[in-house]
Structure formats: C-alpha cells, structure tokens
Amino acid sequence: MSEKEKLQRFDQLMLRHKGLIVKVCQIYCRRDVEMAHDLYQDIAVEIWTHLDSFREESSEATWLWRIAVNTAIDKLRAEERRPKMVLVESLPEEGTKERPQRMDDLYEAIAHLKAEDQRLVAARLEDRSYKEIAAETGENEGALRVRYNRIVNQLRKMLKGK
Amino acid sequence: MKEDDFLNEYRQEWQQDGKAMEEALSDITLEQLHEGIARHEASRRRRWLWPTVSAAACVALLATFGVRLLSPEATGTRHPAVAQNEAPQPPIMMPTDTATPWADEQEGLPTAAREAPSAQRQNDMAMARALPILTEEALPEPEVIAKEEKAPTTAPACPSNMVETKRLVAIGGSTAKPRERETELLVNIVPPPRNTFHEAVIEPLLALVTQDLEDY
Numbered sequence: 001m002s003e004k005e006k007l008q009r010f011d012q013l014m015l016r017h018k019g020l021i022v023k024v025c026q027i028y029c030r031r032d033v034e035m036a037h038d039l040y041q042d043i044a045v046e047i048w049t050h051l052d053s054f055r056e057e058s059s060e061a062t063w064l065w066r067i068a069v070n071t072a073i074d075k076l077r078a079e080e081r082r083p084k085m086v087l088v089e090s091l092p093e094e095g096t097k098e099r100p101q102r103m104d105d106l107y108e109a110i111a112h113l114k115a116e117d118q119r120l121v122a123a124r125l126e127d128r129s130y131k132e133i134a135a136e137t138g139e140n141e142g143a144l145r146v147r148y149n150r151i152v153n154q155l156r157k158m159l160k161g162k
Numbered sequence: 163m164k165e166d167d168f169l170n171e172y173r174q175e176w177q178q179d180g181k182a183m184e185e186a187l188s189d190i191t192l193e194q195l196h197e198g199i200a201r202h203e204a205s206r207r208r209r210w211l212w213p214t215v216s217a218a219a220c221v222a223l224l225a226t227f228g229v230r231l232l233s234p235e236a237t238g239t240r241h242p243a244v245a246q247n248e249a250p251q252p253p254i255m256m257p258t259d260t261a262t263p264w265a266d267e268q269e270g271l272p273t274a275a276r277e278a279p280s281a282q283r284q285n286d287m288a289m290a291r292a293l294p295i296l297t298e299e300a301l302p303e304p305e306v307i308a309k310e311e312k313a314p315t316t317a318p319a320c321p322s323n324m325v326e327t328k329r330l331v332a333i334g335g336s337t338a339k340p341r342e343r344e345t346e347l348l349v350n351i352v353p354p355p356r357n358t359f360h361e362a363v364i365e366p367l368l369a370l371v372t373q374d375l376e377d378y
C-alpha cells in the first residue's frame with residue numbers, strides 16, 4: 001500500500017467509524033473532554049500505525065474497536081503512573097460529587113468488560129436493535145441476545161458490590 | 163426485557179453523556195489527525211536517531227584512536243595458521259592404492275572365516291577412500307597425532323592403513339597440524355575480515371545516519 005493509498009484508507013476509516021471511537025472515549029474518559037481529545041488523537045495514531053497489518057480477518061469496525069479499547073487501556077495505565085498535580089481551587093467541595101457516582105460506577109464496570117462485550121453494551125444502551133448490531137458485527141442475533149444477558153448479569157453483580 | 167430494565171435507569175444519562183462527548187469531539191478534523199500522525203512519526207524518528215548517532219560517534223571515536231572493531235589484528239585473534247592457509251596450498255596427491263581396505267584386517271584368516279563387510283562398513287570405507295591422501299612428507303609427525311588422539315594404551319594395534327585413515331580424518335586433508343587446523347577454522351569463523359565488516363555494517367550505518375540527519 002502506498003503512502004497516498006494508506007492516507008485515503010485512514011481517512012475513510014476515521015470518517016466511517018467516528019461514532020465507535022467517540023463511544024470508547026465516553027467509556028474511558030467519562031466526561032473528561034480534554035482527556036477524550038487526547039485519547040481520540042492517540043487512537044488515530046494507533047490506527048495509522050497498525051493499518052498495514054489489518055488483514056480483514058475481522059470486520060473493520062471490530063478491528064478498530066479493539067485498537068481503540070487497547071489504546072484507551074494503555075493511556076489510562078500511563079495516566080495512573082504519572083504523578084498528578086491538581087489546583088486546590090479546582091477540587092470539589094466536601095460532600096458534593098462532581099459527577100453522578102452511579103454513572104461513574106457503570107462506566108467503570110463497563111471498562112472492565114471484554115472489548116467485544118463493551119461494544120455490545122454500548123450499542124444496546126444506544127437503543128440499537130440486535131438485528132442492526134448483528135449486521136455490523138457479523139454475529140448471530142440469537143448469540144448476541146444470550147451474550148447480552150450474560151453481560152447484564154455480570155454488570156449487575158459488579159454494580160451491586162459498589 | 164428484564165435485563166434491559168436493569169440498564170434502563172442508566173440509559174438516559176448514558177445517551178446524554180454520549181451526545182455531549184460527540185459534540186466535544188466534533189471539532190476534531192482529519193487535518194488535525196494528520197498533523198498528530200506527522201508529529202508521532204517525527205518523534206519516533208528522533209527516538210531512533212539518537213542511539214544511532216551515539217553508536218556512529220563511538221565508532222568514529224574509536225577509529226580516531228586507530229582501533230578497528232572486531233579486526234583480527236586489533237583483537238589479537240588472528241592465528242599464524244590463517245596466513246598460512248591463505249598461501250597457495252601444495253598439490254594433493256590422489257590415492258594410488260585401490261585395494262579393498264578391509265583386506266588387511268582379515269589377512270591371515272582362513273578363507274571360510276573371512277566375512278563380507280556390512281553395508282555401513284562398506285560406506286565408511288568408501289568415504290575413507292574418497293579422502294585425499296597426502297604425501298608422506300606432508301603428514302604430521304606420528305607422535306603429534308598420538309598425543310592429539312590420546313588413544314588408550316591398551317587398545318589393540320591397528321593395521322597400518324587404518325592408522326593412516328585416522329590421520330587423514332583428523333587433519334581434514336590439510337597440511338597443517340591438527341591443533342593449528344582447529345584454531346585456523348575457529349579464527350576464520352569468528353572475526354569477519356575488516357573490509358567486509360566495514361562495507362556491510364559501518365558504511366550503510368553512516369549513510370543511514372547522514373540521510374536521517376538531512377531529513378531531520
């Protein structure tokens with residue numbers, strides 16, 4: 001693949017699957033827009049880096065979702081290792097929570113799922129039908145239903161423990 | 163569905179968050195992504211450049227002091243036998259005696275007791291015949307061979323042509339003594355000739371660094 005062809009392919013992918021990348025940013029950055037911007041750029045770089053190795057063994061969307069999730073996990077790990085400096089004025093007052101804790105718990109629980117399970121939950125939370133998801137992922141509708149029930153049970157257990 | 167009911171309480175907030183995130187990231191353009199990729203590629207090149215430049219600088223510094231990396235002269239690993247090996251070799255004498263090699267072993271036995279050699283034995287003998295036979299003057303001293311082989315003193319004496327075969331195997335057809343031949347082979351394998359090393363490693367490396375410095 002020449003550099004020009006690679007660039008065209010990259011642009012197509014980024015335009016076609018922007019929604020997926022945004023979803024990954026939402027799961028891993030929650031409402032931190034600044035971090036989401038950085039993550040979006042990092043995901044784009046990773047997609048570019050691995051574009052040559054994409055063999056179309058899985059669908060484009062599945063491949064891209066995996067790259068996005070792995071990049072997000074790596075970024076979060078790197079962020080955790082980095083010492084944080086926070087201005088005292090920007091800290092939330094005691095007793096108040098900047099974000100609804102309930103949603104944060106959900107994001108955290110979803111982030112602990114496998115990449116393909118995360119994608120399914122995100123799609124269902126977006127009110128997308130099984131038929132639509134099956135067409136996108138190439139999976140069987142029935143299998144998706146069974147998997148989704150298992151994931152929901154898993155999430156319920158995780159959130160109950162909070 | 164029951165399972166969906168469980169996530170219903172999150173659904174609305176999830177969708178709101180999703181819309182907010184989409185809006186926040188809508189200002190990212192393809193041009194910005196291209197710039198990000200270009201920055202990443204440049205930093206990757208820089209990460210690669212410094213170790214290369216350092217390595218090239220070290221090589222240049224060593225060369226200033228007259229040290230040639232891995233050259234046999236510098237490391238003192240070049241054995242005189244190598245030089246000897248590079249000199250033209252004396253002609254090899256071809257075998258003149260084509261008598262059956264196992265004939266001597268069974269000499270003196272009654273004809274009925276003489277056994278036909280096995281296939282393996284015949285093969286071994288064919289290989290021994292194929293080895294070049296040296297002139298008597300070129301053969302190493304018998305006491306040297308005896309020392310190298312450390313044959314057990316209690317072993318029965320071999321027929322004369324068997325001893326000769328062993329000698330030939332040990333020295334591998336060279337006029338050098340066994341110990342020299344062994345060292346010669348090792349020296350030949352370990353340090354590559356200086357010119358080849360310079361052509362194969364140093365010159366492409368320097369060309370690469372120069373090119374990268376120009377790009378940078």
